[in-house]
Amino acid sequence: MENAAIADIFDEMADLMEFRSENPFRIRAYRGGAQAIRDLDEPVAAIAKDSGRNLADLPGIGKTLAEKTLTLLETGKLPQLEELRRAVPVVVVQMARIPGLGAKKAAKLNERLTIESLDDLKKACQEGLVAKIKGFGKKTEAAILDGLSIAKQASERIYWAKGDELATVIGEYMRQCKTISQMEWTGSYRRGRETIGDLDLLVVAKDRTAAMDHFEAFPGRSQTIVRGETKISIRVAGAFQVDMRLVEANQFGAALQYFTGSQSHNVHLRRIAKDHGLKINEYGVFRVDDENQVANEPIAGKTEQEVYGAVGLSWIAPELREDRNEFEWATKNKFPELIEMSDVVGDLHMHTTATDGTATIREMADAAIERGLKYIAITDHSKRVAMASGLDEERVRAQWNAIDSLRSEYDGRLVILKGIECDILEKGGMDLSDDCLAEADWVLASVHYGQKQPRDQITERILGAIENPHVDCIAHPTGRLINRRPPYEADMEMIMKAAKANRTMMELNANPARLDLNDIHLAAAKRHGIPIVISTDAHSTDGLVVMKYGIKQARRGGLTKGDVANTRSWEQMKGLQ
């Protein structure tokens, strides 16, 4: 059983325990355990097998969760989970996803009314039955009816790239509001998570009412969820939630830290503050005396640097704030110097009109020069990908000849490499002959068919490609599409060991729907010492723009310039192959 699957089970247990009003700290412990296992950069199964190590030594995992993990590894099942699933009706879980309803209210509704589906709930609201229950009223009833229609949309997380577009549009609109003197996006968007659940804007404004009015007048707004003294939430583009918080200028750093999260990062930071006799909230850092009295005046808060500095830590890049290794690094002030967009000098995965791209080699080359790149590899599909009219050996050689004759024209400006994205066949082996692959400057190997093969089979296929001496890099190594398609069942630990042993690189595909490898895998690859290649997989000249999303993901994985191969010149790259 993979780490992610075990983590999902602990998370589900935490969710279900909420419906049973269990001790909230016990619930938090399960969530903490889930995160600890999800964030491991090695398989928990490997630790369990190692007689010299103990699962309970992992932070956040104690005796109980260690035992449950072992049970899951051995049997694939957990009796306590089955029990919880039986105890909590599915419809209650569904109800709790409606904005405004939580576990407690959903459980109460189920207890007082006969509700077996969301349709039953709708009917109960329409008949006025909900408003009669103690603790519920007319407004809650109306809110549930409203929430029912957007429950699915509202709970959907969007790609970071899509969030980036929205944030840009809203940001430009908000900048027209003259009373706003300071403004910054916070939350998971600032941390660069691959998906975004909502957007959070932090603002300093002289006239708060005017700032809120301006926000509420955003042309894309469909609804105002709440509006108070310091916080307003609206829905835009259908059901997507955008929050704005107003703070004083001397609180900006504290609020920025607070709202950037992650939640578990904040919990950890506040615990450290407590040990220092301090208290951190969104208004600043405050001294707490022996009597537990909190001082009126903050000792820090204007900048994030001040806030972290107050507890003896150096500033932590938002991409690292997931309560993984960042506090250890901050204590020693030994952070990885995270990669920057300007470090990238080459792009080694792109398509042309020869297969499913929309631009010619020349157009891609010109676009690459405009972006300041020094080299690109043209990597069209191989023949197995018939849908994209993949290249057979004759056509790929013709393309390489064309590249040869273009080279002099681009001499000194851009190196164009003869590449291929060669399919790893379902039955194993490469789609083009070794003789052919040997003629290429750059060979990507990737799985497009038979993605649902069992673990052993698909792992073997990928291992075969890694061991092929002509293959330079494994493209989109897990095949996942965010929110749409799960990763291959492949054994990533085995794949990484083989990649290291065979000097095969691994791709971070920067397409916002892929971002493959993910942050955890990137950290694992770094631990193994495998060079990562960040590539756009562009199918048009505009497609080259996605490199920035890859950089964001790489930073979350803790990668430095040195960890990423295409920050080197092509001459130096050849040494890695």
Place this chain on the structure above:
DNA sequence: GCCGTTTTCGGCCCGACTGTTTTCAGTCG
């Protein structure tokens, strides 16, 4: 359920907003 320079019990991050309340629970982040 986890954890320990307060170590085997007793804590566990912190606050805004809403609705239905007459002082607070639930939800959300």
